[in-house]
Amino acid sequence: xxxxxxxxxxxxxxxxxxxxxxxxxxxxxxxxxxxxxxxxxxxxxxxxxxxxxxxxxxxxxxxxxxxxxxxxxxxxxxxxxxxxxxxxxxxxxxxxxxxxxxxxxxxxxxxxxxxxxxxxxxxxxxxxxxxxxxxxxxxxxxxxxxxxxxxxxxxxxxxxxxxxxxxxxxxxxxxxxxxxxxxxxxxxxxxxxxxxxxxxxxxxxxxxxxxxxxxxxxxxxxxxxxxxxxxxxxxxxxxxxxxxxxxxxxxxxxxxxxxxxxxxxxxxxxxxxxxxxxxxxxxxxxxxxxxxxxxxxxxxxxxxxxxxxxxxxxxxxxxxxxxxxxxxxxxxxxxxxxxxxxxxxxxxxxxxxxxxxxxxxxxxxxxxxxxxxxxxxxxxxxxxxxxxxxxxxxxxxxxxxxxxxxxxxxxxxxxxxxxxxx
Numbered sequence: 001x002x003x004x005x006x007x008x009x010x011x012x013x014x015x016x017x018x019x020x021x022x023x024x025x026x027x028x029x030x031x032x033x034x035x036x037x038x039x040x041x042x043x044x045x046x047x048x049x050x051x052x053x054x055x056x057x058x059x060x061x062x063x064x065x066x067x068x069x070x071x072x073x074x075x076x077x078x079x080x081x082x083x084x085x086x087x088x089x090x091x092x093x094x095x096x097x098x099x100x101x102x103x104x105x106x107x108x109x110x111x112x113x114x115x116x117x118x119x120x121x122x123x124x125x126x127x128x129x130x131x132x133x134x135x136x137x138x139x140x141x142x143x144x145x146x147x148x149x150x151x152x153x154x155x156x157x158x159x160x161x162x163x164x165x166x167x168x169x170x171x172x173x174x175x176x177x178x179x180x181x182x183x184x185x186x187x188x189x190x191x192x193x194x195x196x197x198x199x200x201x202x203x204x205x206x207x208x209x210x211x212x213x214x215x216x217x218x219x220x221x222x223x224x225x226x227x228x229x230x231x232x233x234x235x236x237x238x239x240x241x242x243x244x245x246x247x248x249x250x251x252x253x254x255x256x257x258x259x260x261x262x263x264x265x266x267x268x269x270x271x272x273x274x275x276x277x278x279x280x281x282x283x284x285x286x287x288x289x290x291x292x293x294x295x296x297x298x299x300x301x302x303x304x305x306x307x308x309x310x311x312x313x314x315x316x317x318x319x320x321x322x323x324x325x326x327x328x329x330x331x332x333x334x335x336x337x338x339x340x341x342x343x344x345x346x347x348x349x350x351x352x353x354x355x356x357x358x359x360x361x362x363x364x365x366x367x368x369x370x371x372x373x374x375x376x377x378x379x380x381x382x383x384x385x386x387x388x389x390x391x392x393x394x395x396x397x398x399x400x401x402x403x404x405x406x407x408x409x410x411x412x413x414x415x416x417x418x419x420x421x422x
Contacts, residue, residue, distance in 0.1 A: 071252065077196070078251045081144060084192045088185055089331065090146040091236055094220030097253040098133045098140055104215035105131035111281070118285040120294055126210035136210060137203045137246040142253065144245040145213075145220040146189070148182060149330045151239040154342035157319055161309065164385045167346045167378065170289070170313025171239070173365040174342055175335035182206035182243045190245050201248040206241075213242040221254035227279040228267040228317040234260065237327035238318050260323075267317035273306045276317065288314035292377045293369055298408060304380050305416075309346065311377040312366055338364065346385055347394045350378045375406045383413030392417055 078095055085093030105128055117123040126136075133140040150172045160166050172178070186204040194200060205211050214231045218224055222242075223233035230238040234257075261279075268276045275286035284290040288310050291299050299307070318324050339360050352360070354371040361367040366374065375398070385391050395414050401407050414420070 074250055075252050077193075077249070080196070081189070081193060081251070085144075085146055085189050088188055088192075089148065090185065090189075091149050091240060091328070092147045092222050092233070093189075094145045094217065094222045094254045095251045096143040096145055096216045096220035098143065100219055101131040101212065101215055104212050107280075108212065114283075116281075116283045116285065118290060118294070119296065120284065120290075122210075130210040130212050131215070133211075133216075133246055139201050139248045140246040141248050142251040143216050143220070144189070144247060144251070145217045145222055146186060146243050146245075147217070147222055147233070147236065147240040148178070148185065148243070148332070149236060149240045149328050150178065150332070150335050151327055152330055152335050152337055152342075154337050157315060160343050161316075164309050165345055165347070165388075165391075166309060167311045167341075167344050167349050167381055168309050169311060169341050169344075169366070170315050171342075172241070172335075173312055174337045175332075176338070176363045177365045177367070178241050178335070179206055179208065179365075181332065181334050182241055183208070186243045186245055190247075193247075193249070197249075203246045204243070205246065206243040211244060213244065216244060217242050219253070219256055221257055224257055224259040224261075225280060226267065226321065226323075227261055227265065228271075228276055228321070229280055229282050230318070232261070232321070232323050234323065235326075235328075237321060237324035239324060239327045264322065266320040266322070270316045270320040272308065272310075272314070272316055273303055288316075292373075296373070298405065299376065299380060301412065304409075304412065305384060307377075307380050308384050309381045311346070311349070311374075311381045312369070346378055346381045347390050350375070350382060350394050350398070372403050372405055375401070375403065376409045379406060379409035379413050383409070383416040387417045392419055395419075 081095075082093045108131060109128075111117065112124050129135045133143055152171060152174055154171060154174055157168070157171060160168050183204055183206040186206060190202050190204055193202075207213070214225060214229070217231050223231040223236070223238075226232040226238060228238075231240075231242065232238050233240075265279070268279065271287075273286040273288060273291075275283050275288070275290075277283050277286075284294070286303065288307055291303060291307065292310065292312055292314075357371045357374060358367070361374075379395065379398075382391055382395055392414070395410050395417070396419070398406060398410050399414070401410060
């Protein structure tokens with residue numbers, strides 16, 4: 001839900017932008033890029049087709065670009081890749097091995113078995129492929145990982161949360177959707193490598209495929225898994241997106257860093273709905289990022305009061321984390337606040353028509369949840385707002401809304417204010 005649906009709903013754990021949970025859908029741009037890569041592969045291997053063809057291509061390309069068998073050459077290339085990456089604006093670049101994910105795979109399977117993924121069926125659809133890069137993209141030998149800071153200059157998050165007349169939007173979603181920028185930036189890095197070596201087998205992912213992003217990033221030395229399940233870094237906290245390049249290049253892996261959470265449990269105690277059921281274990285069904293982004297239907301009645309004014313995602317576990325006190329602000333213009341979403345009023349946003357929503361949220365991560373879920377979330381926020389004539393009038397104006405899901409949540413909100421819908 002955010003590092004995605006924040007990096008998908010807690011990193012794709014379930015909070016902030018590391019939501020995030022990885023998206024199984026791929027954009028048209030990515031599918032076109034992949035078709036282009038496959039066409040290039042067919043040119044190089046002649047009659048090779050399917051996975052066998054990709055594997056042949058991988059072996060051929062590895063021979064073509066192997067200027068030396070000296071490991072030092074690959075070590076020097078890895079250093080250049082990191083430099084190219086930071087030059088492109090990434091805050092850090094690392095390299096992960098394709099092996100060593102057994103613990104993460106076991107954790108994923110246990111998480112799924114417990115039903116913690118809720119309605120996110122795509123989390124189970126690809127099974128162990130999430131933890132096995134060479135099964136997702138045959139021939140993968142190493143994975144290049146990258147961090148990109150997203151926290152914008154915006155109204156103080158704690159102050160907005162404290163004012164129940166305002167709508168709180170997770171800070172990763174205040175600007176433009178990160179997927180296109182992240183993919184383009186990763187492709188630029190991949191192209192820099194190609195300019196150095198010539199064609200090689202690779203694929204770029206930015207929250208667009210079944211990838212255990214946080215695990216790969218941790219194994220590439222970009223940080224450690226926090227107790228909220230997001231990736232943490234000493235100099236960056238957790239307010240960043242993650243992306244990957246799966247590659248056939250035998251690059252030397254970076255060493256993982258040690259964890260530095262110690263006995264701290266601030267994130268567990270701060271979660272409004274108790275979704276962090278144990279250190280490193282998130283029940284998505286209770287997570288506000290899941291409830292406001294991933295869940296398509298009715299929000300459980302018992303959780304609605306706990307959501308407060310959070311209408312898209314939740315940052316609470318990140319706001320209390322000591323490592324985020326000095327988290328850097330983003331340098332990306334695309335992530336700057338748009339349409340005053342950092343402190344917009346609930347009444348103002350609830351008055352938008354569907355056309356206004358589509359026009360204003362075009363190019364935003366919020367756009368993908370659609371007008372219906374956006375309105376549902378705002379109705380819950382208004383139900384938790386102070387009782388004022390403006391709040392009651394805003395709700396009453398949509399009692400007969402054309403969307404049944406919205407009508408249900410409006411009726412609940414009016415009852416919270418002591419008003420029975422007609």
